[in-house]
Amino acid sequence: MALTPRHIQNMSEAASLEPHWGYADRAVPCTNDPGSCAYLDVVYSAHDRGMIYTGIFWLTIGGILFVWALARRIFPARTPSDDLLAAALSKSSPPESQQPPRRPTSTLTRLSRTLTTSFRQHLLPTTPLPLLFGRTTRLQLLILAVLVAYLTLWSFVGITYARWVTPIKGQPASVVNTRTSLGPWADRVGVLAYALTPLSVLLASRENVLSLLTGIPYTSFMFLHRWTGYVILVQSLLHTLGWVLVEAWLYQPQPKVWNAYAAQDYAIWGFVALGLLVILWVCSLQVVVRRLTGYEVFRKVHYVLAMVYIGALIGHWKQLQCFLVPGLVLWGVDRGVRLVRMGLLHYAGWQGGWGFKACEARAKVWRDGELGDVVRLDFEHVQRPWAVGQHFFLCFSEGSVWQSHPFTPLSLPAADAAGRVKHSYVFRAKGGETRKIAEVLVKKEETAGGKAATTPVILQGPYGENMVEDLTQDVNVLCVAGGTGITYVLPVLLRLVREKPNPGRRMELVWAVKRKQDLEWVEPEMEELRRLGAAHGLQIRAFVTAEALAVASKAVKVADEKGRAESDDESGSVQGAPSTGSDTEHRPDVTAVVDDFVGAVAQGPTRVFGSGPPGMVVDLRAAVAKNNSGGKVWRGEERFDVRLVCDDRLEW
Template sequence: MYYVIAGVAFGCLCLWAWRRAAAWYYRRKVGRARAAGVRSQDDKDKDNKGALARAPSAASAVLSNWAYVKVVPLWMFQHVTLAEWFWSVAYLGIALGLGFWGCIRDGRLDYANPMGYVAFGQIPILIALAGRNNTVSWITGVSYEKLNYLHRMSGRVAVLATWLHTLGWFHQGLGPHGPGSELFLSGMLGAVAALIMWLTSFALVRRVMYEFFLVVHILMCFIFIVASWYHWPMLGWWCWTGLIFWGFDRGLGFLRMILVNKAWLLPFASKRAEHSACVVELVDPAVLRITVPTRSLFRWSPGQHALITMPQVATLRYEQHPFTIASAAGDAVFLVRAQKGFTARLLARMQSDVESGLNAYLEGPYGVSHHAELLGHDTLLLMCGGTGITYGTSHLLGAVAAAHKGTTALSALRLVWNVRDAAHVAWIAPLLNKALENGTAHMAVAIDVYVTRTGASLEPGPGHEPGPGHEPGPGHEPGPGHEPGPGHTPDSEEDSGATTPATLSSSEAVDKVSVPEKPTYGLSEQAARFVSFHKGRSPAEMILRADTERSATDAAGVAVGVCGPLELQLDVRRAICRVNSASAILRGQPPIELHVESFGW
């Protein structure tokens, strides 16, 4: 089993290294041309390349669409891609196949003990895939939250194997190891703990009672490991390996928190404010903007997230909560939608619109950033909804900075934001003002704000109306509290589209909301030139098709990043499947690559 995992990890490592090398090549070679104002002519390139030369790219597009873009909906589970289904089924088949291998003994099927070995073997894998600091992510370049589906499959294999082992022994007879014996009691305790852990991990439980799920999940996992060790000490090294992974993850995280926040200075009152201060602003009745001043040892890349600890707000003093960082450098800025748990307590703690008396400690950054790869494309389209804009602003700010340095192949970047009210632009206005004050160098930038709320979409106004709290998807955060995972706390109505846009033939045909002559919503005059307002929900396919047609072919093509609720993600996925077709690639259209920022804990 572990040889198979090692082989797959090595293959992923090679793929990751190749992608990074290709992105570096495009940033280095094409970036210089972009800085000099040189951009390839699509028509010339289409004439020079024949369909046969484009066949590999066309085949890659078909594979990408089917494996990574299309999703399979199931009512019991999240929408998952075919690639995730393939690896999940492959994992299940390999684990059970190895377990049943050699189960025929003396002409009869004996699966009880082999299934016990399979269950023990899942313990290190389960914990390794659940940790934020895990070697699997370091080797494969796949962020820990993106590997969560394998963590869930490993857990299902553990539960299935445990109960096959249990029922197998009941079937063949317990002999001297019946009720009352340590072997029986420890085995049943572990089996029941595994079953409870599985039953309380369904999406409905996580959505309605996340804090309950979190406590039960950790407690039952610990009981399962300890009971397994007592049940069969000869295989206890599997348990110890899992606990070592657990300790390594938490120990490294604790060390990072100490270093980032310079915890050794916190006992001194004169230094505490300098290394733990933060500013919390109420930018909307249900949205908070948290600004943590620059920490010298805290460095991150666009798209990454950090864990925030605020002892004065937390129920458990040092509980942690993940949020995507909306800025790209300097102060760390977070947008938080207040819902339940920690975020609701933080909102209630606000005595005024600006609160500067709270302490905040950061741990991280976490998540594998694809920003370097995105900079190797010619066109970048960022589709965001609600507070998922943090993902978009971080990449926008990073790309603008790279354009000024001449280290990006991007010639065009479009940020599309679906919001309930045009006044929500004020959430990110300070970031846009600072990033765009000196222009965008050679890179063309457009920020399209789609106002989706009925009434407000007809004319933007300063009125703020918080939408009903949208419960996060299955377990969006690996810490106590109940806000969605890194970065976005989407509002269901503003992102799924309260209005259906009319069919439009071109981007110029989109009805724009009239923008006041003077800068508004906190935007500077310079930043306001890049922002335009539109009615209704963003037409993803139309926007993508228009940007793809204008994209040059001397870089890696078009990159699409999406962060928001499920409906927005599905809309973008459908658009990519229609636009990124094999026939279009054969005609000379540049390929499209999708990056989805979502948390499926």
């Protein structure tokens, strides 16, 4: 009965013990002085209401998820197969030159598209406080603000705020206890911190139930995971500060009361939990991750500290472990499912025997001492094809089996007659594990006299969502990439150019690289785009931003079905070499690219796929948001319905 000395309940005179879920039993009837009894009434009633409020909090989350999942089931996104089915059921097939079928224009459809377009226009740009919130969107910030406001409401309601001065047995009349509603309020904040713990774990899970229900990739929840942790830290600090003030100042005599309180096991575990939480926060700061620990060390330390922190919380107040055990279970299930999926992928894919076997990848390395070497990996693996836009975690066993990194395949997921699917990846080895494996591959090439090196790769995945599932025939496509971000957008275009051409659709690729040799990273895929893209009207523009050439980059426009590329010097697509030596002056103006593309759209909405440096993604969000207009979409101007899918996995 940890609350007995704190609340001076007289257990020996109690007629019975009154149970309270999540709290210590209460001795009834109360035989203390009237002030103490009134204070205990407030303590227990505030706690009981707080437990009800945590239930309402989780029911609210569950209700939102249920409605979201139900809406996805009742109103599924339109897919290309819907257009094919409509054409098949029509009485006469439309001629090839006919424009692609238009989307339904019912009032409900127009209203839905108008609202979503308006949301993008105002909530897609990056938050105005990047130093505090990073490069996240206004929508993420709005969701966080709603969550904080909701928690603040439940932190204060249902508590009677008063002050009671009570005598102390064996002490002079001048020595009294001052009891206030600070204690019940601090308990309420602590209960809410416990209730948030499983949500924080759920938001960080890779095998994410939230993604399954909402269709939102797990990476889009990382901002809320991080800030939920910050909210828990603030709640824990307020909870601790509240009871330190009560026990070290309001209760008398001092320091006797404080010394007795601080010596109790539950108080010690509380201080330990708070210390661990502060360490978790410090280790998660970007400056610490970049300059001291590195991401992989941070991740491992984060796992260990988080589990020890939850254990310390159970030691502090085991009556509330109903919130903590689910967090441990969710973490364990996430790790277990990852291992099972990885095992099935590598056991089932091994032909000619049974056992675990890594994929043997062929590697090519482009040396770059300034920015970091670039590595391309190619291999085939027997498996079910993944969806365009999904990514894998790759573990390079020649480096470390304890680390894996997420990469998006640039190859189109298609199985051959033997069930093999080709994997192709391009990544820049700036540091850490990727730099280590690049150095290993370079040494292998040197030892083999310049022959291509190989390295074993272990796959985990795929993760993420199908980003072309609802890419219907009337949607125009603009792909903007910077550097190795080309791997994110290439599968989209490879998928489209292998389909039947859609008259009236605009398709364009804009790719910025540092050097001309960087174009070699994906030369086979680019050649296929040029060869097949002619029939689709695909325009390809490449920009070389940091090479002192007379002409650093020229736009390549698909000219005919044979894939003959022509220079388009008069179109404004040719980008000259930087005469001043400044890279930024000759990078593609993302805003102008989006404006020009949308302005030239004849009909239908636009989907923008983007991947590249953070600054490019920020500019891309702003440009897409500017080109959205709910009012114009309501009036039937579909080209102002511009949707963004970028490599931070946040889809609009």
